[in-house]
Amino acid sequence: SITPASLAAISNGAKRGILVKGGSYIEALSEVKTIVFDKTGTLTQGRPTDVSIYSLPLLEEAEILAILSGIERQSNHPIAQSICRQLEKQGVVSQQEFLVEEFPGWGIKGTVAGITYKVGKESWMNQASVKQFLKASGFNAPIVGKTVVFMERDDEVVLMATLEDEVRPEAQAAIAEIQALGIQTIMLTGDNETTAKKISTTAGVPVYIANCLPADKVTEIKKLKGNNDLIAMVGDGINDAPALAIADVGIAMGKGTDVALETADVVLMKDDLTQIASTIKLSRKMKRIVK
Ligand code: ADP
Ligand code: MG
Numbered sequence: 001s002i003t004p005a006s007l008a009a010i011s012n013g014a015k016r017g018i019l020v021k022g023g024s025y026i027e028a029l030s031e032v033k034t035i036v037f038d039k040t041g042t043l044t045q046g047r048p049t050d051v052s053i054y055s056l057p058l059l060e061e062a063e064i065l066a067i068l069s070g071i072e073r074q075s076n077h078p079i080a081q082s083i084c085r086q087l088e089k090q091g092v093v094s095q096q097e098f099l100v101e102e103f104p105g106w107g108i109k110g111t112v113a114g115i116t117y118k119v120g121k122e123s124w125m126n127q128a129s130v131k132q133f134l135k136a137s138g139f140n141a142p143i144v145g146k147t148v149v150f151m152e153r154d155d156e157v158v159l160m161a162t163l164e165d166e167v168r169p170e171a172q173a174a175i176a177e178i179q180a181l182g183i184q185t186i187m188l189t190g191d192n193e194t195t196a197k198k199i200s201t202t203a204g205v206p207v208y209i210a211n212c213l214p215a216d217k218v219t220e221i222k223k224l225k226g227n228n229d230l231i232a233m234v235g236d237g238i239n240d241a242p243a244l245a246i247a248d249v250g251i252a253m254g255k256g257t258d259v260a261l262e263t264a265d266v267v268l269m270k271d272d273l274t275q276i277a278s279t280i281k282l283s284r285k286m287k288r289i290v291k
Pocket of ligand 1: 001038039040041072075077079080104105106107119120121123128147149152188189191192212213214237241
């Protein structure tokens with residue numbers, strides 16, 4: 001059953017583009033102790049614009065790029081979409097049909113004509129081949145503050161892409177407002193350490209965990225819930241769905257993937273992080289009315 005006060009809060013939220021899927025979430029939000037944020041597409045725009053693609057001059061570059069486009073075209077991941085946009089700009093077209101499988105938190109695998117290609121994070125690749133590729137391409141210093149994606153053909157790295165995603169314009173203010181309500185903020189991301197540090201610092205989130213697989217995100221939330229604290233999780237991707245489900249309140253960005261929108265208890269229809277603090281204020285006000 002739903003109380004008149006929570007019904008009023010739900011309809012008030014709906015008017016502002018905050019979709020709350022039940023009165024119990026309004027109540028839970030009023031007592032949330034920690035809010036966990038995903039990085040890509042949640043604290044960041046999820047639309048990396050500064051994309052660079054490196055391949056070895058010796059290789060059949062055009063063919064490799066076409067294969068990359070053919071595989072990433074079939075992924076909804078913001079990284080995949082940015083890579084495709086960049087390839088389009090470079091005039092790359094692909095005709096081949098790939099059989100693909102996505103590995104949330106790692107990347108995507110594609111097979112054509114019996115050859116398997118992997119596109120994804122460094123730790124998912126043949127480490128010796130990564131080292132060789134970096135050396136051959138003249139990368140002598142570590143790549144700092146960028147998302148890095150490699151592409152492997154039958155265990156051999158043939159390409160690397162670096163991407164830079166920007167923090168959402170409202171992120172810093174939204175995080176500060178949440179913290180002013182006495183709520184702790186944490187960022188969990190599947191991305192590398194230096195990018196995680198850069199984004200969390202810019203957004204003003206004091207704690208982050210990098211290289212976090214979808215299952216690790218769940219483990220971290222379970223840990224936070226350990227002392228009976230109420231935890232909210234904010235995310236947008238397929239990789240966030242398990243964490244959104246396990247949190248006391250799962251919050252999805254309105255432009256997130258269908259799976260995130262379906263799994264979440266609250267949807268920020270305007271894709272605006274400042275709506276989190278306003279929803280919490282609303283939930284606390286409702287609670288005072290009830291009491
Ligand atoms: P986040 O937690 O920041 O949203 P993910 O867990 O979705 O990130 O992905 C972690 C990492 O896996 C990415 O930074 C990227 O290196 C790699 N990755 C995942 N999906 C893809 C994909 N479709 N194409 C290329 N790389 C991917
Ligand atoms: Mg994300």
